[in-house]
Amino acid sequence: MKAVVISDFGGPEVLKLIEMEQPSIGSKQVLIKVVSTSVNFADIKARFGQYHGTGQPPFIPGLDAAGIVEAVGSEVQKVKVGDRVIAFPKNGSYAEYVVAEEELTFVLPDQLDFDIAAACPTVAFTSYKLLADVARVQEGETVLIHAAAGGIGTTAIQLAKILGAGQVIGTVGNKSKISAAVDAGADHVICYETEDFAEKVNELTDGNGADVILDSISGWVTEKSLDCLAYYGRLVNFGIANGDVPGIVKSTDLHSSCRSILGFSLGTTRNRRPHLLQDTADKVLPYLADGRLQMKIGARYSLEEAAKAHELIESRQSTGKVLLNVNP
Incomplete structure (x- = not known):
């Protein structure tokens, strides 16, 4: 072969x-x-x-x-x-x-x-696990998705809406990618090359911040995300696309605000807990079959x-x- x-x-x-x-x-x-x-x-x-x-x-x-x-x-x-x-x-x-x-x-x-x-498989299963099982997105919450124009980004935007998010905000690295995130259903898209995304997210949420943040970039993006993570918010890191290692997170950024920083890897889940993915398939494939997820x-x-x-x-x-x- x-x-x-x-x-x-x-x-x-x-x-x-x-x-x-x-x-x-x-x-x-x-x-x-x-x-x-x-x-x-x-x-x-x-x-x-x-x-x-x-x-x-x-x-x-x-x-x-x-x-x-x-x-x-x-x-x-x-x-x-x-x-x-x-x-x-x-x-x-x-x-x-x-x-x-x-x-x-x-x-x-x-x-x-x-x-x-x-x-x-990779993008839809990852997106569903991030939103439904790790971040446990709730009806009406605001979700911020970094790298919103990519495979996981465009899929997670749609799944966030399917799972009941009230507002979905995306970030992209350059203006040429804004349309892809908008086409996927993002309510707002921020180009972090030209805007302070944390400041803009806080503005769009009346100062409350995002309840869920999906971060595959890491480095300064992770650190900056804490400036717009809501009380009781969950930031989920699932990659280091820019190769940076983020700085140390202060415990005061978490306990008093009841916020969480979580991690997820589909690769680790495939290797260590593969049985968890059947339920994911049972949820995701019908969304694709009936056209709710494109x-x-x-x-x-x-x-x-x-x-x-x-x-x-x-x-x-x-x-x-x-x-x-x-x-x-």
């Missing part, structure tokens, strides 16, 4: 298309013929050796895939050959065939096409063009999800 491997840590040029043996499955695993896979920022970090759990090259990058079940292990019960599924594969997804554990494989509703399905697809490439897909994401010019069509 064809697969893209990271031959060494480095730039997009280390992504190599090779021929390799089709993987075999264990008794609780599923073999999937990949139709499409998404490109995530975590793939970029893995290429540089900066993503937690990254092995040594060569390895296949990619977190999720959509495709058709080709074979199942002897103990597999909930999926069968021929099922259309999404999955979090065991050893990367930039390949024509992948292997996934049964509990990390989810059967698709008939209404979902493979493009939408491939765009959803996946924003910004670009499509072939498997052979994986380096171009990485270049686009690294340019910070991409909006929505970037896909690799493997067996279209």
Whole structure:
């Protein structure tokens, strides 16, 4: 089969298309013929050796895939050959065939096409867990979403509204991305290159601040977010996109205001508590099937063009999800 491997840590040029043996499955695993896979920022970090759990090259990058079940292990019960599924594969997804554990494989509703399905696993599952299970967003609350024009950003905006948020505010790094966040349903979008986002959030909330803040950037953005986090507010960090480590948070910023700083990693959840994701799938997939949640697809490439897909994401010019069509 064809697969893209990271031959060494480095730039997009280390992504190599090779021929390799089709993987075999264990008794609780599923073999999937990949139709499409998404490109995530975590793939970029893995290429540089900066993503937690990254092995040594060569390895296949990619977190999720959509495709058709080709074979199942002897103990597999909930999926069968021929099922259309999404999955979090065991050893990367930039390949024509992948292997996934049964509990990390989810059967698709008939209404979902493979493009939408491939765009959803990492961003939709992460967004739902952040909002519903970690931040526990409540009806009418104000939600602030950093990096609002990206895959998780545009998905989280919609899910916040679905889950009852009263106001959703997004931030973006440059003005060209404002329209993507607005199109996803954000009530207000702030460009933090030209505005003080904390000051603007406080203005939009009559001085109360945001009840929930989703932060994948870290560094100064995390620190500044505390200037607009409401009493009883929850700031959830789930990435360090700018590479910075935030300064020490003073306990006085938290206990007297009843505020919380929380962390979440979908990768850790897949590895340590995969059983938690079935409930997430049961919630998210119906939202996609009935159209309440729309996946924003910004670009499509072939498997052979994986380096171009990485270049686009690294340019910070991409909006929505970037896909690799493997067996279209």
